[in-house]
Amino acid sequence: MRVSRLGVIFCLIYLVPTIVCVVTALASGDPKSRFVLLQLPIGRQMRLLHWMGFSSESFYGISWPVLYLLLGTPIVVALYCIGLGVRKLITHATPTP
Numbered sequence: 001m002r003v004s005r006l007g008v009i010f011c012l013i014y015l016v017p018t019i020v021c022v023v024t025a026l027a028s029g030d031p032k033s034r035f036v037l038l039q040l041p042i043g044r045q046m047r048l049l050h051w052m053g054f055s056s057e058s059f060y061g062i063s064w065p066v067l068y069l070l071l072g073t074p075i076v077v078a079l080y081c082i083g084l085g086v087r088k089l090i091t092h093a094t095p096t097p
Contacts, residue, residue: 007083011076017041018072038064045071 018041025037039046046059049071059067 004080004084004087006087007080010079010083014041014075014079018068022068042068042071045075 021037021040025034028034028037049058062070
């Protein structure tokens with residue numbers, strides 16, 4: 001099976017800003033800035049979990065790397081699958097000569 005380039009591009013659109021935020025947070029000396037920058041990339045996932053009924057106390061004591069693995073991995077997989085699906089739609093919609 002070939003790797004979907006569009007899926008990889010969708011993943012990179014999420015991963016590059018996430019990496020930039022994490023590197024900037026780790027380089028920051030201000031604890032408040034560090035917290036905000038580390039929370040930015042996974043804020044939407046945390047909001048969705050809160051909407052589904054999970055409280056913020058559910059994540060108390062979990063380290064940032066584990067939280068990124070728990071919340072970021074499903075997003076990357078979903079983005080890849082979306083890119084793969086869009087690519088298949090484009091391929092099937094384009095008539096072959």
